[in-house]
Amino acid sequence: MDHLFLGSVAHCESRDYLETFENGFVAIEKGKIIGIGDRSALPPDYLNSLPVTTLSPSQFLLPGFVDCHIHAPQYPNIGLGLDLPLLKWLDTYTFPLESAYSNTDFAKQVYEAVVRRTINCGTTMASYFATNHKDSSLILAYEATKQGQRAFVGKVCSNNASPDYYIEKTADSLRDTETFINDVLNLNNPLVRPIITPRFALSCTSELLNGLSDLAAKYGLNIQSHISENCGEIEAVKDIFKKETYTEVYEDTKLMTSKCIMAHGVHLEDEELQLFKKYGTSVAHCPTSNIKLRSGLCDVRRLWNAGIKVGLGTDVSGGHNASMLVAIQDALNVSHCLNIFKKQHIFGSGRIQNPNDNSNKNYEPLEYKHALYLATLGGAHALSLDSVCGNFAVGKDFDALLVDISKAPLDLFDIPASVNEKSIASHGRVDKMVQKFLYAGDDRNIVKVFIAGKQVKNDHSI
Ligand SMILES: [Zn+2]
Structure with a gap:
């Protein structure tokens, strides 16, 4: 696609800087961004050579969402x-359902809907777990290809401590994984890649984990799994593998790489953070499921301070919503709760406990721009895709959302000029539109979605 958008634009240039242009432009050639900036800097020949869309005052462009764990x-x-x-x-719920994907007709029915739903919610890149079944996992890769979504697709591997109706033999798991890898690579779709996916340490033997890290090295693939989600899980891992920490299980089996992303990491110990930093391994923060399953409150600031890359995931269906907007809102809620606990020492009794403890007085909760970073550039960085997507830097693919804050569930009003003059002093007009969308919007405000320059959602009501 070649195109020129004129209007409001917002994207995270870095973790702490949300760059906005109220009267801006984004120019695209062959699906890649060739220019971004203020309208005053627009090269005149773009206006003549590219088809133009002028956004309305209630619309803006935002980078597409990167779901690091679903x-x-x-x-x-x-x-x-x-x-x-x-x-x-x-x-009770998950293994019985996942075992049903031996039926490829059922897989097709669900995977068509998942890809459609996530695109409609603005997910331009998803790192998917499928199931143990290679054939139905391939159907998920087909659906992402068919609908134009950028995706990592993982055939899940588990050969241990799983129900007898949903477990693999080691040799079968490794053979099926390699077949699956080649089948996905043979799709010749640069947007869709296989990803090595051991379910988690408890459901895999060391032999399987070692075999999977060999496959990751052989094919140069990304890796995804789970770590330190729940205290009971951590104790079980330490007990079974006879290790001091959970991370050592993955370190010993060569899965801790710079292209590996581990979901949750809620309860990582200080020594484990050093291992994540050493290997360049990322964390997929999943605040929605961590709250829903009462696993704990992951402190993103602590991970960042240790130099660890962090992305954001919906973690469907431990997370109850496929929309990254809900994950963004929950990331802020978790951070605000941590701030309350750390600074105010209030635990529901109405009394301030440890009033003389000032150890966390400088703790800063995440702001909306940080949550947006996690959902876009931070996620792309965590998946080693930041040279391709995550923001509107020149040279990247155009993965974008056209957002309209005049659509339901939001309402627009003619706010008296005196109000705007006062409040815009602290936040610009585009920043305010971004806030409204992130805190109070939903998929109805995402009227168009583009992936690598191709339009994959179009709400014809605009
Ligand atoms: Zn998960």
Whole structure:
């Protein structure tokens, strides 16, 4: 696609800097960004050579969302079983459903809907867990290809401590994974890649984990798994593998690489943070499921301070919503709760406990621009895709959302000029539109979605 957008633009240039242009432009050639800036800097020949769209005053462009952790097969379970803790939830709801994907017709029905739903919610890149079944996992890669979504797709591997109706033999798991890798690579789709996906340490033997890291090295692939989500899980891992820390299990099996992303990391110990930093391994923060399954409050500031890359995930269906907007809102909620606990020492008794403890007095909760960073550039960085997507830097693919804050569930009013003059002094007009969308918008405000310059969602009501 060649195109020129004129109007408001916002994107994270870095973790702490949200760059906005009220009267800006983004120029695209062959699906890649060739220019961005203020309208005053627009090269005149772009106006003559590119088809032009002028955004309305209630619209702006935002980079597409990067969902670093989503279980596509669990989508039919959204909203179910969230009164249970992790390990019970897996046995009662998750494993029975995932085992049903031996049926490829069922897989097609669900995966078509998951890709459609996530695109409609603004997810331009998703790192998907599928199931143990290679054939239905390939259907997910087909659906992402068909609908134009950027994706990592992982055939899940588990050969241990799993229900007898949903478990693999080691040799079968490795053979099927290699077949799956080649099948996805043979799609010849630069947007869709296979990803090595051991479910988590508890459901894999060291032999399987070692075999999977060999495959990751052989094919140069990214890796995804889970770590330190829940205290019971951590104790079980240490006990079974006879290790001091959870991370050592993945370190010993060569899975801790700079192209590896581990979901959760809620309870990582200080020594483990050093290992993540040493290997360049990332964390997928999943605030929605961490709250819903009562796993804990992951402190993103602590991970950042240790030099660890962090992205954001919906973690469907431990997370109850496929929309990254909900993950953004929950990332802010978790950070605000941490701030309350750390600074105010209030735990529901109405009394301030430890009033003389000032150890966290400088703690800063995340702001909306940080949550947007996690959902865009931070996620792309965590998945080693930041040279391709995540913001509107020149040379990257145009993965973008056209957002309209005049659509439901938001309402626009003719605010008296005196109000705007006072409040815009602290926040510009585009910043305010971004805030409204992130805190109070939903998929109805995302009227168009573009991936690598191709339009994949169009709300014809605009
Ligand atoms: Zn997960």
